[in-house]
Amino acid sequence: MNVGLPGAGIGGLYYLICTAIMPFKEIFMTLTKPKHAFRYRLVFSQLSIASGIILGFIGIYKLLSTLFKTDLSLHVSINHIGFLPSYSLPVVISLALLVFILVVIEVFAFIYRKKDSASVKK
Amino acid sequence: MVYQPLYIASTLKSEITSTSFTPPPSMLDTSPSFLLHTAVKPHINDQTKAKEKPLSHCPVTIIVPAYNEESCIADTINSLLSQSLIAEHIIVIDDGSTDDTAAICRSLSVTVITPPENTGSKAGAQNFALTHINTPYTLAIDADTTLEHNALEKLYAAMNERDVVAVCGFVIPQRVNTLWERGRYVEYLMAFTFYKEIQSYYEKPLISSGCFSLFRTEYLKQIGGWSLRTMAEDMDLTWTAYQLGKKVRFVPDAICYPIEPHNFHFMRKQLKRWAHGFIQNVKLHRKGILRVPFLRSIVTVMCWDASIASIFYLTVIPILSVTVSPLFLLGYIIDLPMVVVPTLVKAYSRGETWKALTSIPAFMVLRVVNSAIFLEALFKELILKKPLTTYEKGH
Numbered sequence: 001m002n003v004g005l006p007g008a009g010i011g012g013l014y015y016l017i018c019t020a021i022m023p024f025k026e027i028f029m030t031l032t033k034p035k036h037a038f039r040y041r042l043v044f045s046q047l048s049i050a051s052g053i054i055l056g057f058i059g060i061y062k063l064l065s066t067l068f069k070t071d072l073s074l075h076v077s078i079n080h081i082g083f084l085p086s087y088s089l090p091v092v093i094s095l096a097l098l099v100f101i102l103v104v105i106e107v108f109a110f111i112y113r114k115k116d117s118a119s120v121k122k
Numbered sequence: 123m124v125y126q127p128l129y130i131a132s133t134l135k136s137e138i139t140s141t142s143f144t145p146p147p148s149m150l151d152t153s154p155s156f157l158l159h160t161a162v163k164p165h166i167n168d169q170t171k172a173k174e175k176p177l178s179h180c181p182v183t184i185i186v187p188a189y190n191e192e193s194c195i196a197d198t199i200n201s202l203l204s205q206s207l208i209a210e211h212i213i214v215i216d217d218g219s220t221d222d223t224a225a226i227c228r229s230l231s232v233t234v235i236t237p238p239e240n241t242g243s244k245a246g247a248q249n250f251a252l253t254h255i256n257t258p259y260t261l262a263i264d265a266d267t268t269l270e271h272n273a274l275e276k277l278y279a280a281m282n283e284r285d286v287v288a289v290c291g292f293v294i295p296q297r298v299n300t301l302w303e304r305g306r307y308v309e310y311l312m313a314f315t316f317y318k319e320i321q322s323y324y325e326k327p328l329i330s331s332g333c334f335s336l337f338r339t340e341y342l343k344q345i346g347g348w349s350l351r352t353m354a355e356d357m358d359l360t361w362t363a364y365q366l367g368k369k370v371r372f373v374p375d376a377i378c379y380p381i382e383p384h385n386f387h388f389m390r391k392q393l394k395r396w397a398h399g400f401i402q403n404v405k406l407h408r409k410g411i412l413r414v415p416f417l418r419s420i421v422t423v424m425c426w427d428a429s430i431a432s433i434f435y436l437t438v439i440p441i442l443s444v445t446v447s448p449l450f451l452l453g454y455i456i457d458l459p460m461v462v463v464p465t466l467v468k469a470y471s472r473g474e475t476w477k478a479l480t481s482i483p484a485f486m487v488l489r490v491v492n493s494a495i496f497l498e499a500l501f502k503e504l505i506l507k508k509p510l511t512t513y514e515k516g517h
Contacts, residue, residue, distance in 0.1 A: 009431035012460040014423045018320045042323065049316055049464050056459025064452060098423070105422040109412040116413075 010098045012053075013091075017098075019050040180278050181257040182336070183211040187247035188265035189240070192221040194381060199230045201268035207275035210257050214265075215247040223265075244332070245348035245355040252347045255339050262348075264333040266381040268296060276376035277336040287341035287368040288330040288360065291376030302389040304481035305488030306382040308465050311478060312485075314374065316464035322372035326416045328424075330363075330370050332356035334378035341368065352406060353510050354399025361403060364417055365410040386491075393492055397499035398510035400428070405503070429500055432493035454486070461485060 022043045029036045184202055188195055195214070202212055212232040216224040218240035227234045237250045248262055259281065261274060273291055280289045292314045298307045321327045330337075332355065342348075345362055348355040360370055383389035404411075404425060411418050435453075442450040462482060469478030502508045 009423075009427035011423045011427040011431075012457060014419070015317055015320050018324065022320075022323060039323075042319070045467075046316070046319055046323070049467055052463040052467070053459045056463055060456065060458060064456075068449060101422060101426055102419055105412075105418055109418055112409060112412045 010094055010101070013094050013098055014102075016050050016053065019046045022046060178206075179208045179210060180259070180274070182207075182209040182259040182261050182274065182278065183213060183255045183257045183339075184209045184261040184263060184274075185248055185251040185255070186212070186214045186263055186265050187217055187244045187251070188214050188219060188223050188227075189217045189247075190219045190221045191223050191265035192219075192226055194266045195223050196226050196230065197268050198263070198265055199227060199232055201271075202263070202274075203230070203232075204271055205269065205274045206272045207278055209261065209274065211255075213251050213254060215241075215251045217241055217247040243350060243355075245350050249347040249350075252339075252342055258339055260337045260339045260342060262332070262335055262337065263378070264380055266296075267333050268379045269334070270377040270379075273334070273376040273378060274336070276373050280371045280373045280376075281336065281338070283369065285367070285369045286371055287338045287363050288335055289371040289373055289376075290327060290330040290335045291372075291378055292374045293331055293333060294377060294379055295382040296379035297381060297384065298477060298481065300384045301484045301487060302386065303382050303384055304484035305486075306389075308461065308478060308481045308485035309488065311465040311468045312461050315468040318372055319374065321416075321420060322374075324416045325369060326364065326414070326420065327370050327372040328360070328417075328420060329354075329357045330360045331378075333380045334376075352399050352402035353395045354403055357399060357403045358406070361407045361411060361414075361417070364414045365407070389488075389491070390495065393495045394499060395510065397428075397492075397496040398503060400424075400496075401499055401503045402509060428493070428496050432497050435490070435493055436497070458482075 026038050026043055030038045186195075186198060186202075191198075199212065199214070202209065214224070214227040214232055214234045216227070216234050216236045218237070224234050224236070235251060235254060237247065241247045241250055244264075252260070259278070261277070263269070277289045277291055280286065293310050294314075295303055295307045295310065297303050318327055335356070337359075341363070345359070345366075349358045349362075352358050363370055383392050404421060411421055439450055439453045465478050465482065466475060469475050499510070502510070
C-alpha cells in the first residue's frame with residue numbers, strides 16, 4: 001500500500017540514508033551481540049540497489065545535461081557554495097529539508113515523552 | 123459492490139453451512155522452529171518439489187473473506203490446498219454473496235461460514251471468522267489472492283519469537299495486462315524490493331499486508347480483531363502492534379499474487395480507500411507512533427511526500443514549466459532511477475525484465491493519479507471533515 005507519490009520526494013533520500021547506515025549497524029550488532037550473525041546478503045543487496053540508484057541519478061543528470069546542453073542544477077547561488085559541485089545543490093537542499101523534518105518529529109516525540117512521563121508521575 | 127459499513131462481529135450469530143473439511147491429525151510438535159528444521163529440507167529441483175516433499179501440518183487457520191468471488195475463489199482455494207505446509211482449517215466467510223462463491227468453496231471441501239447479513243467490510247467478515255478460530259495462528263488472505271506453494275511455510279517459519287505477532291510476504295500482481303495492473307506491478311516490485319526490505323531491517327515494516335498475512339490468534343483476539351475504525355485495517359493492526367511493543371516481520375520469499383484493479387474505476391476506489399485509510403490511521407495513532415522510533419520517521423516522511431511533494435508535482439512543476447522554462451517538466455522523470463533500479467533488480471531475478479521495463483511508463487501515470495487522489499482525500503478528511511466510511515471493493 002503506497003499513498004501519494006511513491007518513488008519521488010525526500011522519501012527516496014531517506015531510504016538511501018537508511019541503507020547507508022545498514023553496514024555500520026550490522027558491524028555494531030555483530031560486535032555487541034554474541035549471537036548476531038552479520039547479514040551479508042541483505043546488506044549487500046540493499047547497498048547494491050542504493051548504489052545503482054545513485055549512479056542512475058548521476059547518469060540521468062549527465063544525460064539530460066548533454067541532451068539539453070545546459071546545467072540542470074538550480075542556477076541560484078551556485079557560486080556561494082564553492083566547494084560543492086553544481087549538481088549537488090538539489091541534493092543538499094533535499095537533505096537539509098529531510099534533516100529538518102526528522103529533527104522536528106524527534107522534538108515532538110521528545111516533548112510527548114516528557115508529557116507522558118509527567119502525567120504518569122502525577 | 124458497496125459494502126454497508128460497520129457491524130459488530132461479536133453480536134452476529136454464526137451459521138456454519140458446510141463443514142465437510144476434515145482437519146488433518148496434528149503433529150506432536152508444531153512449533154515454528156520445529157517445522158523450520160523438519161519441513162524445510164533441500165530439494166533436487168523445483169519442479170518435483172511439491173511431489174517429493176513430505177507434507178507437514180501447522181496449527182494455522184486460514185480465513186478467506188469473500189463477496190461475489192466466483193471467478194477467482196477456486197484458484198485461491200486450490201493454491202491454499204497445495205501448500206507445502208498444510209493448514210489445520212480453511213474457512214471461507216461468504217459475506218452475503220449473490221453468486222456461486224459458496225457452492226464453489228463447498229465443492230473444494232473447505233469450511234464455509236455465512237454471517238446472518240453482509241458485514242459491511244473485509245474486516246467485518248474477518249472478525250466474524252475470528253470467533254471460529256481455535257488454532258494459535260491465523261492466516262488472513264484475500265479471496266482473489268493465490269500463493270507460491272511454499273508461502274505459508276515461509277511465513278510460519280518467521281513466527282519464531284514470542285513477540286512476533288504478524289508476518290507478511292512479498293506481493294506481486296497476478297495479472298499484468300492493463301495500464302493500471304502494469305503500474306501496480308512496478309509499484310510493488312519497487313516498494314517490496316527496496317522500501318519494505320529496509321523497513322524490515324529496522325524491524326518496522328509499515329504494514330502487514332491485508333491481502334496475505336499470518337497472525338498470532340491470541341494477539342488478534344487481544345486487540346478485538348480487525349478494527350473497523352479506519353479504511354486501512356491492516357495498517358491499524360500493524361501500528362497497534364508496534365505500540366504494544368510487538369514485532370511484525372516481512373518475509374520476501376513468501377510470495378502472494380493478488381488480482382489488482384484492472385481499470386480506472388476500480389483503481390480509483392482502491393486508491394481512495396488507501397489514501398483515506400492512511401490519513402485516518404495517522405490521525406488515530408499520531409500520539410502512539412511518536413513513541414515508536416523509525417516508524418515515526420517513515421510515517422512523517424511519507425506524509426510529507428504524499429502531501430507536499432504531491433502539491434509540488436501536480437501544481438508547481440506545471441506552473442514553472444509554463445512560466446519559467448519547459449525544462450522543469452524534467453522533474454517528472456528526474457527520479458526515475460529510484461523507481462527503475464529496484465524494479466529491474468527484482469524483475470531480473472524473476473526473468474521478467476522486459477515486462478517490468480515496458481510497465482514503467484504505466485507506473486508514472488499511476489503515481490500521478492495516486493497523488494491527486496491523496497490530495498483529494500486529505501482535503502476531505504482534514505478540511506471538509508468528511509471521512510470515508512464506506513468500504514468499497516477494489517475490483
